[in-house]
Amino acid sequence: MSSREQYAPGAAFGADIRKEGETWTLVLVRDLRHPPAKVWKAITEPEHLRQWAPFDADRNLGTVGTAKLSTVGAPKPLVSETQVKRADEPKVLELSWGGQNMRWELEPLEGSGTRLTLWHNINRGFISMGAAGWHICFDVLDGLLAGQPIGRIVGAEAMKFDGWQRLNAEYAKQFGIETPAFPSRPT
Secondary structure, eight states: OHHHHHHHOOOOOSEEEEEETEEEEEEEEEEESOOOOOOOOHHHHHHHTTSSSSSESSSSSSSEEEEEEEEEOOOOOOOEEEEEEEETTTTTTEEEEEEEEEEEEEEEEEEEEEEEEEEOOOOOGGGGHHHHHHHHHHHHHHHHTTTOOOOOOOHHHHHHHHHHHHHHHHHHHHHHOOOOOOOOOOO
8 A cells, every 4th residue: 555545444443342241342353564663662662552553642651650641633622641550562552542442462473564453441331342442553653664555544533535435334343333323424
């Protein structure tokens, strides 16, 4: 993919849901063609996060402690104090974002790739929308790592993007849930 205009997300894949008590967790797995050290930088360094993630960070997330994450694309500014609970470079990053726990695992693949797994505690009603949003974020991340950035596509902008509604419906079907209602796209 070489430009935003040419980008179209592929079919829904690499996602699962887990339920433990009343806690729902979205689990996303993506194999990237880039080494763990490069992927680690992309998920921890503010200048990289600004190019693909649904949040901005006020500091490098590669160390334990407090950070501020600003949700991008929210109707009003939403800044949450976050705790980076574990930062084991370049293997595991655990943090809370808006009261939801997230765990990133980076596993080296044969050659020079990385299997990136994200566990994201999420409200059950938003699971398929979250999967669709992270799918697009991971596509943008992959392009960025390959030196072919297409620019961040998150929040309301992602929901208007061609392919998001299809992904939302595909993930809902895979998870065996109703496709959640979302604001219709302006015409």
